[in-house]
Amino acid sequence: MVDTRVTLSGITLDNPVIPASGTFGYGYEFAELYDINCLGSLSCKGTTRAPRFGNPTPRIAEASAGLLNAVGLQNPGVDQVIAQELPRLRQVFHKPMMANVSGFSIDEYAETCALLDREDQVGWLEVNISCPNVHGGGMAFGSDPQAAAAVTRAVKAVTKKPVYMKLSPNVTDIAAVARACEDAGADGVSLINTLLAMRIDLKRRKPLLANETGGLSGPALLPLAVRMVYQVYQAVDIPIIGMGGVSSAEDVLELMLAGATAVEVGAANLVDPFACRDIVAALPRTMEQYGIHSLREIIGGAHYG
Amino acid sequence: MTQGLYRVEYNRQLIPGVWELCLSGDTAAVTAPGQFCNIRLEGFFLRRPLSICDWDAQSLTLIYKVVGRGTAALSAVEPGQDLDLLCGLGNGFDVSKCGRRTLVIGGGAGTPPMYGLAKALLAAGKAPAAILGFNKKEEIFCEEKFRALGIPTTVATVDGSCGVKGFVTDALPADYDYFCACGPLPMLRAVYDAAPTSGLLSFEERMGCGFGACMGCSCRTKYGHKRICKDGPVLEKEEIIW
Numbered sequence: 330m331v332d333t334r335v336t337l338s339g340i341t342l343d344n345p346v347i348p349a350s351g352t353f354g355y356g357y358e359f360a361e362l363y364d365i366n367c368l369g370s371l372s373c374k375g376t377t378r379a380p381r382f383g384n385p386t387p388r389i390a391e392a393s394a395g396l397l398n399a400v401g402l403q404n405p406g407v408d409q410v411i412a413q414e415l416p417r418l419r420q421v422f423h424k425p426m427m428a429n430v431s432g433f434s435i436d437e438y439a440e441t442c443a444l445l446d447r448e449d450q451v452g453w454l455e456v457n458i459s460c461p462n463v464h465g466g467g468m469a470f471g472s473d474p475q476a477a478a479a480v481t482r483a484v485k486a487v488t489k490k491p492v493y494m495k496l497s498p499n500v501t502d503i504a505a506v507a508r509a510c511e512d513a514g515a516d517g518v519s520l521i522n523t524l525l526a527m528r529i530d531l532k533r534r535k536p537l538l539a540n541e542t543g544g545l546s547g548p549a550l551l552p553l554a555v556r557m558v559y560q561v562y563q564a565v566d567i568p569i570i571g572m573g574g575v576s577s578a579e580d581v582l583e584l585m586l587a588g589a590t591a592v593e594v595g596a597a598n599l600v601d602p603f604a605c606r607d608i609v610a611a612l613p614r615t616m617e618q619y620g621i622h623s624l625r626e627i628i629g630g631a632h633y634g
Numbered sequence: 635m636t637q638g639l640y641r642v643e644y645n646r647q648l649i650p651g652v653w654e655l656c657l658s659g660d661t662a663a664v665t666a667p668g669q670f671c672n673i674r675l676e677g678f679f680l681r682r683p684l685s686i687c688d689w690d691a692q693s694l695t696l697i698y699k700v701v702g703r704g705t706a707a708l709s710a711v712e713p714g715q716d717l718d719l720l721c722g723l724g725n726g727f728d729v730s731k732c733g734r735r736t737l738v739i740g741g742g743a744g745t746p747p748m749y750g751l752a753k754a755l756l757a758a759g760k761a762p763a764a765i766l767g768f769n770k771k772e773e774i775f776c777e778e779k780f781r782a783l784g785i786p787t788t789v790a791t792v793d794g795s796c797g798v799k800g801f802v803t804d805a806l807p808a809d810y811d812y813f814c815a816c817g818p819l820p821m822l823r824a825v826y827d828a829a830p831t832s833g834l835l836s837f838e839e840r841m842g843c844g845f846g847a848c849m850g851c852s853c854r855t856k857y858g859h860k861r862i863c864k865d866g867p868v869l870e871k872e873e874i875i876w
Contacts, residue, residue, distance in 0.1 A: 351848065358846045358864070362635070374849070382852065382859055387840040389850035391680045398842060403849045403859070547679055599843035600674065600681055602637065602720070 331616045332623040335369070335590050337568055338491030338516045340425055340452050342369035342591060345581060345624060346609050349572050349595035350375050350429035350455065350495075351400065353605075355414040359598075360421035363606045369591060372427040373414070375457050376445070378437045380406035384462060385539040390528040395547020395574065395596055397526050399462045399540035402431050407441045415448055425452025429495070431460055431467060435483045438470075443487035454490050455570075456480060459497030459522035461544045471497040471522075474509030481513035491516035493570060496561075498550075499525045503557050504564035511565045519570035519593065520561060521554050547596040550574035555587045562588025562629050576601075578608050578615035585624060586631040635723055635845055636663040639716040643693065645709065648775045652743075653709050654687075655696045661689045663722025666729070667750035668816070668836050668868050671696070672844035674718040675707050681720065682708065683844050683863070685816070685836075687746035687776075688753065694721070697746035697776065723844050724867050727751050727834055731870075733812030734760050737833075738785075739802050739825055741767040741817020745776045747836065748816055752783055763810065764788070767802035767821060771795035803828040814868075826871060833871045837862050 333344040348359075350372040359365050383403030390397040405414065407430075418426065428451040432438035438456060445451050458480055460467030470476045477494060484492050494510040496503055498521035507518045523544025528537040536542070554573025561569055571589025575581060576597040584592050597604035612624075621627055640659035648654050664686060671694065672681035682704045688695040700706050711717065729751075736755055740748035745766055755762040763786040768774045770793045780787040789797030790805040798805040802817070803824045813833035815825045822835045839862040842850035846864030853860055855873040860866055 352843075354847050354849075362637075382854060383849065386851060386853070388852075389680075389840045389842045389848070391678065393679070395679055396842060398848065398850060400849045400852075403852055596679075599848050600679065602635075602843070602845060602847070 331613045331621065332625070333612050333616070335624055337453065337570070337591055344369045344609050344612055345585065345591040346605055346612070347372055347427065347570070347591055347593045348598055348605050349593035350457065352595045352598040356418050356422050359602060362602055365422050366424065367609050368605055370424055370427055370452060371422065372429050372455055372593060373418070374404050375402050375429045375431045375460065376404050376407050376410050376441060377402055377431050378407055378441045380404065380409065387537060387539055388543070390537045390543060392526070392528070392545060392547065392549065394549035395545055396599070397528060397538060397543035397545050398523070399538045399543035401462045401540065402460060402467070407444050411444060411448060415450060419450055426450055427453045427455045429455045429457055431457045433463070435479055438480050439483040439487050442484045446488040446490055451490060453493055454484065454488060455493045455495050455519055456484055457495045457522070459495050461497070461499060461523055461525045461542065462540060468497050468499060471506060472500055474506050477506050478509040478513035481510045481515045485514040493517040493519045495522055496520040497522050498553060498557055504560045507561040507565050511567050515567060517568040517570065518561060518565065519572065521550065521557050521573045524550065524553070546574070548574040548576055551580055555583055558584055558587040558589050559631065562632060576604060578611040581608060581612065582615065582619065582621070582627065585627050586629070588629040588632065590628050636660055636721050638719065638721065640694065640719050642711050642713050642715045642717060644713055645711050647709070648697065649773065651700050652775050653698055653700065655698065655708070655711070657694045657696070657717065657719070658692050659694070659719070661691060661694055661721065664689050664694070665722060666726025667754045668726035668747045669722055669724045670867065672720040672723055673708065675704055677707065678704050680842065681844060683723070683841050685747040686750060688750050699743040701743070720844055724863060725865065727754070727814055727836070727868050729754050729758050731834065732760060732814065733810070733831070735810045735812070736760060736762045737806070737810040737813040738762050738764045739813055739815040739817070740764070740776070741802055741821040742769070742773070744817035744821070744836070748814065749776060749779050751814055752780060752785055756783060756785070763807065765790065765802045765805045767817065769793065823876060826874065834868050835871060835874065836867045837869060838867065
């Protein structure tokens with residue numbers, strides 16, 4: 330028997346597989362298809378203080394090994410999330426979940442996190458300072474170590490839940506941003522968010538997305554994510570949630586060897602709604618294949634020996 | 635919604651650029667005309683959403699226009715091949731909302747799902763009529779399928795090369811009590827403006843997942859934000875915000 334359990338800030342997960350924010354809604358579309366309690370946890374759709382419709386369409390464009398999205402943080406706002414989405418999720422998911430929070434000001438981040446802090450089913454706060462699809466917020470905070478630290482401090486001041494800062498790959502030195510978050514009290518970091526990208530429609534000679542730019546996700550990102558997780562692991566002592574193009578149990582192991590304690594799966598959910606379930610199911614035999622008895626033993630394994 | 639492998643029975647060209655694909659497999663998730671399936675194609679990351687033209691207990695018929703590389707690749711699939719589909723997506727047309735004399739309006743590539751709707755209306759004991767709009771005579775397809783149902787069928791062509799000259803709105807009869815439409819956005823808008831009755835309109839949007847997870851295809855309606863893939867593609871006339 331292999332041991333797939335991992336621990337994130339004192340909460341033990343049955344396995345490290347977590348659907349990434351924005352690719353899993355609030356879980357119930359997937360709960361209609363399979364028992365989502367097989368997952369380690371899930372990260373809900375990014376939540377802001379006020380309701381948001383998001384960007385105009387088209388919001389989606391294809392890439393050769395992934396897709397671009399410019400959804401722009403569509404969500405019903407934190408009050409509605411607490412009143413309706415979390416109770417609905419509770420019916421189908423019985424483990425601690427990760428509440429993903431976005432904002433346009435430091436105060437807004439803190440206000441939303443303070444409201445979610447009261448919710449029992451929230452195990453961790455994942456604070457998104459890396460959304461490339463909104464203006465005047467999101468990635469602006471994740472691009473600068475000082476701004477990232479300021480958001481971290483403001484959020485830590487209003488919650489007892491573990492705080493994971495979700496970092497952007499659209500920076501010169503992601504390790505510096507991770508270190509700034511750690512120094513400001515972050516309990517962990519999650520990375521990477523999407524890469525800022527663009528497609529142009531040859532017929533219209535215009536950007537394909539109404540927002541012009543979007544975030545690239547999908548298998549194309551995996552090597553980049555592995556590199557960044559590896560670098561951040563060398564820079565900080567707090568746990569890392571790794572993500573970026575994960576679509577198989579092998580990809581999970583690769584990110585864990587780079588330094589991730591848990592792994593989020595994003596774009597794969599959109600093309601294969603059973604992707605997370607299948608990765609969870611494949612983990613034990615894949616571990617056996619590589620002689621891994623306990624997943625905990627391999628975290629950061631590529632750095633040693 | 636179900637996910638599964640569907641065997642290609644045939645994949646044939648109806649007219650240049652328009653293909654009819656027949657698949658066999660589990661169709662239990664198809665509950666209403668106007669629903670769609672999302673097809674995985676080798677070499678493409680995103681699936682391709684295509685409306686269901688017709689279905690029975692074991693088979694699906696899809697009629698699609700080749701508009702890009704994905705649909706071009708689909709036109710090359712051969713009988714005997716298996717395709718990975720998400721099937722029975724979207725809300726489809728609610729036949730119970732339709733009047734006895736419902737007008738079924740299809741424009742170009744939006745025509746195929748209206749055939750399944752016309753069949754369902756007949757099965758529900760209603761007396762639909764069809765109006766099909768195309769650019770020109772050479773681009774007409776599906777007309778004979780509608781005629782074979784024995785329902786009044788009017789064709790309109792923009793250049794007047796066949797049937798009524800003009801748009802589908804130039805061919806609207808006087809006596810109908812409801813309408814259902816699928817076609818390009820300008821056509822939907824024109825029908826919305828011209829029809830005095832209530833109706834249902836089926837929309838198209840670029841999609842990420844096709845089953846409500848990614849919020850890639852959201853639109854604003856008078857009833858709140860809706861996802862074209864999950865809460866649509868069919869919207870009520872009364873809720874639409876243009």
